[in-house]
Amino acid sequence: MPYVAARDGRQQRGPSDRAPSVPDSLDDLHGHSVGVLELPRHMATGHRSRRLLDLEDPAQQRQAYQTVLCRAADCCEINDLLNPGVLRRIWRHLHLPAKVRQEWEKRHPALARPALGEQAPKIDTTELAAARTKAGGLRRQPRRTPGDALTAKQMIVARTASAR
Incomplete structure (x- = not known):
């Protein structure tokens, strides 16, 4: 059967086009903080091993949180996959699109403030x-x-x- 392109006027809505999903409260998040996180198929394509991220490795932890924040289909996925303590701790170190970061910080202003122990040192x-x-x-x-x-x-x- 030959390939026929769809001409119904639908537009592709990728992660950069849609509004990011942001839950009402960070306390609703109940994901794990340790172990291995398996991302859903729509977040990471390819072999299953590419969707498994070790949350005890800082680089893989950041990658997992960046992927979930940018590609989650709804707040339910975010609630199931992310941990509030980990999110607060690594928020400033995540590389997120400006749109995603602004929406999250607008809904949760505590994320925009630096952590208590991370104040800039005073210079003598x-x-x-x-x-x-x-x-x-x-x-x-x-x-x-x-x-x-x-x-x-x-x-x-x-x-x-x-x-x-």
Whole structure:
């Protein structure tokens, strides 16, 4: 039988075209936080092994949550697959389309705020100047002796300042 294209005017509605599904409360989520998550077929195509993601591996955990948030057909799937504690913990590290992130943060403003322990460190300018002087303006030196090593706190301050 030959292939005939459908001409009924239907448009393909991919994940980027439809509005993201967002549950009313994060407490409705009851997915597992450990173990292996098997994604439904419509979220990940191909062999079953591509749909199995280990939630104890941080990279696979992020991939699983990104996939579910972007491709879930409805809130029931999100409720069944995602865990509220894990979602809150990794939210800032997920690479999501702007549309998905905005809808979730609009419905759940607590996700947009940084976690209590993740506040930006305050920079002591005198310590920064000392770190720059000691590090030679933050340029790599060919060799350092053990006495020239920066403390962990000095390195964090220097890296934070150089990123700005």
